[in-house]
Amino acid sequence: MSLPPQKSAKDLAQDRERSSSLDKHRAAMFVLTQKDRPIPSLQEMKDDLAKDDLTSIKDRIVTAKTDHKSNLERMYAAHAEEYLDDQRLRRESREEYARQPDSSSRLAEWSEKRDPLSVDHHYLFALGTTITNERLRHTAHLYQLELTRKDIETRIDEERRRRDAQFPLSLAEFxxxxxxxxxxxxxxxxxxxxxxxxxxxxxxWVWRQTKSLAWEYGTNEEFKTGILRLLETLDSRDPRKKPI
Structure with a gap:
C-alpha cells in the first residue's frame, strides 16, 4: 500500500482552514443541540426576583458550576458520538473498497483519498480545544460572579457597620x-x-439620638441594672481589672 503524497503548503493551509471551520461548526451545533436550558416558570421568576442580592448571586454561582459540569459531560458525549459515527463510516467505506475486484489498489486509493480531518488525532485535538475553551469561559464567568459576590458582601458589611454604629433610639434597637x-x-x-x-x-452621635435611651437608663431600674450587670461581666473578664 502506497503512502499518501506529501501535501503542499497551500494544501496544508486549506486543511487548517477546514479544520477551523469544522471546529466552529461543531461548537455552534453543540450550543444549538446541547446547551438547552429549561425556561423557568412564572413562579420561579417571581421567587428569583424576591431574593436579596447576596442570595441571588450565590445561587447564580451554584448554577454556573452545575451548568459547567453538565456542559463538560455533554461535550464528551457529543465528541464520542461523532467519533464513533465517523469510525463506522470509515469502516463501511473501507469494506466497500475491499469488496472491489482489485481490492489492493482500491484500498490504496481509499487511503490516499481519506479525509485528513477524520484521523484520530484531529478528534483528540478538537476535543481538547473544546474542553479548554469551555473551561476558560467558565473560569472567566465564575470570576466575574465571585467579584460581584465580594462587592455585595463588602457593601452589606459596610451597611451593617454603619447601622450598628448608630446610637439606638429605643430599647428594642439596643x-x-x-x-x-x-x-x-x-x-x-x-x-x-x-x-x-x-x-x-x-x-x-448627637444628643437628640441619645435622649430616649438616656431617659430609659435614668427611669427604668430594670434596664439600668441590666446595663451595670453587662459592664460588670466585662470587668470580670478583663484580667487587668481583677483585684491583686
Whole structure:
C-alpha cells in the first residue's frame, strides 16, 4: 500500500482552514443541540426576583458550576458520538473498497483519498480545544460572579457597620445590637458627661439620638441594672481589672 503524497503548503493551509471551520461548526451545533436550558416558570421568576442580592448571586454561582459540569459531560458525549459515527463510516467505506475486484489498489486509493480531518488525532485535538475553551469561559464567568459576590458582601458589611454604629433610639434597637455595640452604649450610659462628650465625638452621635435611651437608663431600674450587670461581666473578664 502506497503512502499518501506529501501535501503542499497551500494544501496544508486549506486543511487548517477546514479544520477551523469544522471546529466552529461543531461548537455552534453543540450550543444549538446541547446547551438547552429549561425556561423557568412564572413562579420561579417571581421567587428569583424576591431574593436579596447576596442570595441571588450565590445561587447564580451554584448554577454556573452545575451548568459547567453538565456542559463538560455533554461535550464528551457529543465528541464520542461523532467519533464513533465517523469510525463506522470509515469502516463501511473501507469494506466497500475491499469488496472491489482489485481490492489492493482500491484500498490504496481509499487511503490516499481519506479525509485528513477524520484521523484520530484531529478528534483528540478538537476535543481538547473544546474542553479548554469551555473551561476558560467558565473560569472567566465564575470570576466575574465571585467579584460581584465580594462587592455585595463588602457593601452589606459596610451597611451593617454603619447601622450598628448608630446610637439606638429605643430599647428594642439596643437589644438588637451586637454585644460589642451594646457594651459601647452601656459604657456611654454609665459614663460622666466629659467621657460621654468624647465618645459622641468619636462615634458621630448627637444628643437628640441619645435622649430616649438616656431617659430609659435614668427611669427604668430594670434596664439600668441590666446595663451595670453587662459592664460588670466585662470587668470580670478583663484580667487587668481583677483585684491583686
Amino acid at each position: 437589644q438588637a445590637k451586637p454585644r460589642d455595640i451594646q457594651i459601647r452604649i452601656a459604657t456611654w450610659l454609665s459614663a460622666d458627661n466629659i467621657k460621654k462628650e468624647r465618645m459622641m465625638n468619636e462615634f458621630g
